[in-house]
Amino acid sequence: MIFMKDIYKTYANGVTALNGIDADIKQGEFVYIVGPSGAGKSTFIKLIYREVKPTKGTIVINDMNLEKLKERNIPMLRRNIGVVYQDFKLLPKLSVYENIAFALEVIEESPKNIRKRVMEVLDLVGLKNKARFIPDELSGGEQQRVSIARAIVNHPKIVIADEPTGNLDPDTSWEIMKTFEEVNASGTTIIMATHSKEIVNTIKKRVIAIEGGLIIRDEHRGDYGYEA
Amino acid sequence: MKLRTMNRHMREGFKNIFRNGWMTVASIGAVTTTLILVAAFLALVLNLNQIAVNVEEDVQISTLIDATLGEEEITALGEEIEQLGGVESVVFSSRDEQLNQLVQSMGEEGQAWQLFEQDNPLTHAYIVTAAEPDQTAGLASQIAELQGVQQVNYGQQVVEQLFQFNQYARIIGLALIIGLVFTAIFLISNTIKITIMARSREIGIMKLVGATNGFIRWPFFVEGLLLGVLGSIIPIAALLTGYYYLDTAVSEQISYTFIELLPFSPFAWLLSLLILAIGAFIGVWGSVMSVRKFLKV
Numbered sequence: 001m002i003f004m005k006d007i008y009k010t011y012a013n014g015v016t017a018l019n020g021i022d023a024d025i026k027q028g029e030f031v032y033i034v035g036p037s038g039a040g041k042s043t044f045i046k047l048i049y050r051e052v053k054p055t056k057g058t059i060v061i062n063d064m065n066l067e068k069l070k071e072r073n074i075p076m077l078r079r080n081i082g083v084v085y086q087d088f089k090l091l092p093k094l095s096v097y098e099n100i101a102f103a104l105e106v107i108e109e110s111p112k113n114i115r116k117r118v119m120e121v122l123d124l125v126g127l128k129n130k131a132r133f134i135p136d137e138l139s140g141g142e143q144q145r146v147s148i149a150r151a152i153v154n155h156p157k158i159v160i161a162d163e164p165t166g167n168l169d170p171d172t173s174w175e176i177m178k179t180f181e182e183v184n185a186s187g188t189t190i191i192m193a194t195h196s197k198e199i200v201n202t203i204k205k206r207v208i209a210i211e212g213g214l215i216i217r218d219e220h221r222g223d224y225g226y227e228a
Numbered sequence: 229m230k231l232r233t234m235n236r237h238m239r240e241g242f243k244n245i246f247r248n249g250w251m252t253v254a255s256i257g258a259v260t261t262t263l264i265l266v267a268a269f270l271a272l273v274l275n276l277n278q279i280a281v282n283v284e285e286d287v288q289i290s291t292l293i294d295a296t297l298g299e300e301e302i303t304a305l306g307e308e309i310e311q312l313g314g315v316e317s318v319v320f321s322s323r324d325e326q327l328n329q330l331v332q333s334m335g336e337e338g339q340a341w342q343l344f345e346q347d348n349p350l351t352h353a354y355i356v357t358a359a360e361p362d363q364t365a366g367l368a369s370q371i372a373e374l375q376g377v378q379q380v381n382y383g384q385q386v387v388e389q390l391f392q393f394n395q396y397a398r399i400i401g402l403a404l405i406i407g408l409v410f411t412a413i414f415l416i417s418n419t420i421k422i423t424i425m426a427r428s429r430e431i432g433i434m435k436l437v438g439a440t441n442g443f444i445r446w447p448f449f450v451e452g453l454l455l456g457v458l459g460s461i462i463p464i465a466a467l468l469t470g471y472y473y474l475d476t477a478v479s480e481q482i483s484y485t486f487i488e489l490l491p492f493s494p495f496a497w498l499l500s501l502l503i504l505a506i507g508a509f510i511g512v513w514g515s516v517m518s519v520r521k522f523l524k525v
Contacts, residue, residue: 049436072440072441075435075438075439075440075441076438077438078435078436078437078438079437079438083436089429089432089433089436091429091430091433102433102434102437103437103438105236106434106437106438106439106440106443107437107438107439108230108232108233110232111232150437154437154438
């Protein structure tokens with residue numbers, strides 16, 4: 001599903017983010033990526049949807065070898081990966097409905113299917129009654145749920161979340177986590193970078209800890225392991 | 229591509245035209261200015277070209293016949309010339325006709341020449357036209373060697389100078405046109421770039437959800453095409469009215485010279501089409517060029 005072998009990444013400015021990483025994540029797993037700021041978490045995540053290319057090493061995602069992936073086939077890779085950000089990345093002028101439909105329009109889905117599928121995911125994240133609102137009219141938690149809906153609308157095999165609860169208060173964070181668990185229950189792999197000790201220690205999942213560009217710990221049902 | 233997707237791209241392209249307000253106006257302004265200048269240069273260069281062609285075709289060798297020749301010898305000379313290679317026509321022109329032409333072509337000053345009517349100093353002549361204009365010089369030297377030919381004239385220097393001038397005008401005109409077109413592409417791509425900065429977030433999100441570069445580029449293509457077409461409206465209107473005026477008013481005044489403008493129809497219409505095509509090209513290229521940078525996410 002997600003396979004990394006001996007990954008090194010040095011950025012153009014000389015900063016080394018990853019220093020030889022191996023990882024193997026199976027379909028349907030829920031994995032937390034933890035570690036201090038600047039440890040390489042974001043780089044690890046960006047490698048998966050090819051926003052970043054490794055300096056050295058092999059990555060295979062959904063049976064696609066990213067080393068051999070041609071530039072023009074990157075969109076095909078990304079159609080199987082949903083991404084959720086800390087800052088939501090919604091288009092402010094479009095309604096909730098349009099923001100989600102957007103992800104299906106670019107893959108040339110038929111209008112009938114778009115309508116059906118968008119309403120489905122809105123129902124799943126509990127925002128069916130707010131389809132016509134624009135992002136600014138929603139709370140932070142609701143906006144994040146819209147971005148989760150957008151990430152899962154085209155049935156990706158993997159959902160990647162980079163600090164999805166970073167901008168949210170604790171109560172809202174638990175709601176968001178519940179949504180992620182539901183998505184995971186349907187068989188979608190979830191990779192989540194987080195700084196939240198409470199979440200990691202309460203909702204027990206596999207934990208991969210990255211420090212200084214290396215994986216220092218990889219445990220099933222692990223702990224956060226750092227003082228928050 | 230699906231028709232539905234094409235519709236979406238068209239809609240987005242049109243929407244952007246309005247959404248970008250003043251930037252659109254600025255881009256259209258850049259195209260308009262360029263195209264007015266390009267149209268003016270093209271009209272000038274193409275007409276100069278036509279004049280050169282006309283002159284080239286009108287070049288005649290006037291063969292002055294030795295005054296001592298009798299009628300039979302003159303006829304024989306005419307046949308001799310006709311038998312030379314590359315001759316299109318040989319027309320006899322008597323000395324009186326020669327004088328008449330001279331008087332007419334000189335206008336008022338020609339009146340003075342009328343005094344010579346009693347004692348014409350000119351000789352009879354054969355007016356020879358070459359089948360191919362560029363063979364004129366060779367033919368002229370062949371004729372000059374024939375018995376009974378006093379002199380041959382084909383206005384060598386005037387013709388050569390005109391060709392020379394025309395050559396320069398063409399090169400300079402073309403260089404200016406190319407320069408202008410690239411300036412306009414640069415201006416448009418910069419104005420559109422500013423509007424894209426605001427949309428870079430949108431493009432980034434499109435890329436993340438798996439939009440292909442082509443999908444992202446299409447609305448910009450449509451937008452550029454529209455900018456180019458809208459920008460060519462005023463230049464085409466100016467070209468059509470301006471050339472119509474030139475064709476009707478100026479043609480009359482220069483109709484006695486060898487200069488002849490290309491006729492309004494179809495020339496002005498064809499040139500308008502060309503201007504429209506250049507406008508569309510400038511718009512599309514400027515627009516598509518400016519998105520390129522933002523596609524590397």
